[in-house]
Amino acid sequence: LFRHGLRTPTKTYTNDPYTEAFWGVPWGELSTQGMAQQFAQGKRMRKMYVEDTPLVGPKYSRYETYVRSADFPRCSQSAQANLAAFYAGSPTFPNDVTDWPSNWTPIPIHTVPHDEDHVLEGYEPEVCPKFIQLKIDRLQTREFLDFVASNWKLLYVINANTGDPEDYTFGAIAQLFASLSVEKDFNLTLPDWVTDEFYADLEIANNKGVDYTLGEVGFGLSMNPEMIKLSTGFLLNEWIGNIKEVLNGTSSVKYYAYSGHDATIGSILIGLGVKDELMGPTNPDFASTVAFELWEKDSVHYIKVSFP
Ligand SMILES: *[C@@H]1O[C@H](CO)[C@@H](O)[C@H](O)[C@H]1NC(C)=O
Numbered sequence: 001l002f003r004h005g006l007r008t009p010t011k012t013y014t015n016d017p018y019t020e021a022f023w024g025v026p027w028g029e030l031s032t033q034g035m036a037q038q039f040a041q042g043k044r045m046r047k048m049y050v051e052d053t054p055l056v057g058p059k060y061s062r063y064e065t066y067v068r069s070a071d072f073p074r075c076s077q078s079a080q081a082n083l084a085a086f087y088a089g090s091p092t093f094p095n096d097v098t099d100w101p102s103n104w105t106p107i108p109i110h111t112v113p114h115d116e117d118h119v120l121e122g123y124e125p126e127v128c129p130k131f132i133q134l135k136i137d138r139l140q141t142r143e144f145l146d147f148v149a150s151n152w153k154l155l156y157v158i159n160a161n162t163g164d165p166e167d168y169t170f171g172a173i174a175q176l177f178a179s180l181s182v183e184k185d186f187n188l189t190l191p192d193w194v195t196d197e198f199y200a201d202l203e204i205a206n207n208k209g210v211d212y213t214l215g216e217v218g219f220g221l222s223m224n225p226e227m228i229k230l231s232t233g234f235l236l237n238e239w240i241g242n243i244k245e246v247l248n249g250t251s252s253v254k255y256y257a258y259s260g261h262d263a264t265i266g267s268i269l270i271g272l273g274v275k276d277e278l279m280g281p282t283n284p285d286f287a288s289t290v291a292f293e294l295w296e297k298d299s300v301h302y303i304k305v306s307f308p
């Protein structure tokens with residue numbers, strides 16, 4: 001399961017000097033660097049599962065590999081870039097066509113419409129209003145509101161500078177961090193009011209709250225099983241189905257690749273209780289990949305979760 005590669009911000013604050021016109025591509029579009037990140041990840045996956053452990057054959061076959069993407073351009077493009085590297089050794093392309101991209105086999109990428117995608121985007125308002133209601137409830141607890149209020153200095157700077165409608169909620173922190181962190185990834189110069197100290201505090205505040213908004217334990221509440229069920233239960237169920245089919249011999253697929261978002265990875269790891277241990281309290285990075293491997297030892301099956 002991977003997050004798409006580096007993209008442009010999905011939106012930004014009113015006074016941001018870096019507008020959509022600055023980027024020259026739509027909001028949230030996969031960047032060429034993001035394509036390169038995914039290509040590099042596909043190479044690493046090929047080394048792991050095709051070369052070092054010959055689990056998947058070097059020749060593409062739909063009997064062995066299944067790719068499923070969220071219906072976002074950046075996700076399906078990421079899957080294509082990733083699989084281009086994974087199957088760069090596959091002889092399944094025409095070699096007598098002028099200008100055919102070198103060693104490129106087109107790999108099928110399955111998807112479903114965004115607002116029906118409970119498997120990869122169950123935490124989105126268009127997909128599951130119930131999840132959003134539970135999240136809103138969670139943001140209203142006394143302990144969480146106290147945490148937000150304790151960040152009054154940050155919120156004051158945000159409201160004095162962004163030009164957005166007044167907002168003293170956690171959303172103001174998370175939204176601004178989402179924009180600024182991407183601009184930082186692109187090595188852009190940030191406005192003067194974004195001092196190093198401000199940015200560091202913003203990151204700390206974001207990271208304290210972000211997993212909690214997905215249902216993680218925190219601020220006096222335990223992990224919220226209903227939120228987890230809605231955000232990631234369908235993905236977990238699909239995987240368990242995949243495993244059962246492999247174990248009862250009705251499927252020969254060896255490699256399932258899922259292309260989603262930071263929250264897709266965050267939700268499943270929070271649900272399994274391993275998010276903090278695997279990657280700490282931060283948003284999963286662009287192109288970060290989590291592997292779930294089915295192993296058998298002495299006739300007992302195990303799942304190995306890793307962050308390779
Ligand atoms: C930003 O700078 C770093 C360090 O020089 C570089 O590795 C990275 O590729 C740059 N990012 C982009 C998006 O150009």
Ligand SMILES: *[C@@H]1O[C@H](CO)[C@@H](O)[C@H](O)[C@H]1NC(C)=O
Nearest residue numbers: 241242244245246248249250
């Ligand atoms: C194999 O497992 C799948 C998933 O649980 C199930 O739908 C299917 O009926 C099973 N088939 C056989 C032959 O056991």
